[in-house]
Amino acid sequence: MSARDRLRPPVAATAGTLLPGFADPVLDAQSAFRAVLEAMARPGRVQRLPRPPAPPAPILPAAGAVLLALVDSATPVLTDAGAEAEAWLRFHAGCPLADGPAEADFLLATGTPPPLAALRAGTDEDPQLSATLILQVQALEEGSGWRLTGPGIEREHRLRVAGAPPGFIAERTANAALFPRGVDVILCAGDRVAALPRTTRIEEG
Amino acid sequence: MSTPMPESGYNFAYLDEGTKRMIRRALLKAVAVPGHQVPFGSREMPLPYGWGTGGIQVTAAVIGPEDTLKVIDQGADDTTNAVSIRRFFARVAPGLRTTERTAEATVIQTRHRIPETPLSEGQVMVYQVPQPEPLYKLEPRRAETRRLHALADYGLMQVKLYEDIARQGRVGSSYDHPVMVGGRYLMAPSPIPAFDNPKMHMSPALQLFGAGRERRLYAVPPYTEVRSLDFEDHPFEPLRANGHCALCGARDTYLDEMITDDRGGRLFVCSDTDHCATRREEKAA
Incomplete structure (x- = not known):
């Protein structure tokens, strides 16, 4: 039995009650996916999720929506969000919880994320087998801050990220050098998302 | 907002949610690695492989009730494949609007x-x-082409283009002419005419590709470099029939040749029916 297939028994919710997931699992997942697809296709453009769920703290509504739209029994998830958040995720998405950063397809970081170099980057033949890091930050604002260039960006997009982990740009630059391998990052703040696919070059503004 | 049930009793947009999530995850990775073919678990669809099952599965994973869908087959909205796919989505995706107008879709x-x-x-x-x-006709072994893509070794294709030029004086592919995406991946643009290749370069729209039988999907993000493969001394030339549309008179569109009788009578008409009809309406007004 591989680590990938191993399911941990669901952790009992500490609060006793489980918060709901998407109000409409079909259409809300579709609208959340479209926002993420748009964010990934146009790095640095901030998308608002129209109908996010209200996940338990510290998961933000945007991060909860991204996870419920994308993860299921086929995708091990690693998170630092705590037992209640894990129980919510296990109940609504049915995803296994990964043992470590190297086993996870999706990582949700509510605090300092594990180093990008510890995450799966895929292989040269299968660069799609890489991890997606969902990173919660304080605020996302277009128009100032980081200068982003690359596919999906006509000239330059500016993105101000409040609360990015220290040293993130340097780590991200080292990771981007692995192209076509590499980790894709989805930034979440409140009900808003922006993405940094591995192709995006970031310069401090 | 609650999900209106499709007439047929199927889930919204036909596919089950697990399949949609699998395709959605693959699409996001495809966008992150422009031009790279991502394997996916292609499902059986209620029409045969070769009729657009890959495109239908991608569309089903992407669309919602707020979308307006246009389907074209060889540029036309009124051919069998286009009509049946449009009707399929109108039946299984309640709320979805369909259109024949490019600008509305x-x-x-x-x-x-x-x-x-x-x-x-x-x-x-x-x-x-x-x-x-794109390398299939030159190297049929999938394991080998995967390695060639990993190494970005596209010499085979350059040799093929060179041989075309040596034999016929020009590049031999008038459709499905291979392109380099973002300077890294060689990609099949699907069998669009070479005339359309330049439209992929720095397109403001997101471009998704689905191959149902071959179980692969890939993507070109907006504003991404897409170069048709060529040589400095034999630059790529988008081919177009030398004529004008018999209906709208356009001289800058891609044309279909129509045989009108058995005595050699022929004429050209626009392949894009919506564009041609719009031009004729504007002329009449």
């Missing part, structure tokens, strides 16, 4: 053409792809 599923009307940022193109591997 948010999702455009296509077989073998890119519309003449320039695309915009709010649009998603979904291409039906019969053979996603």
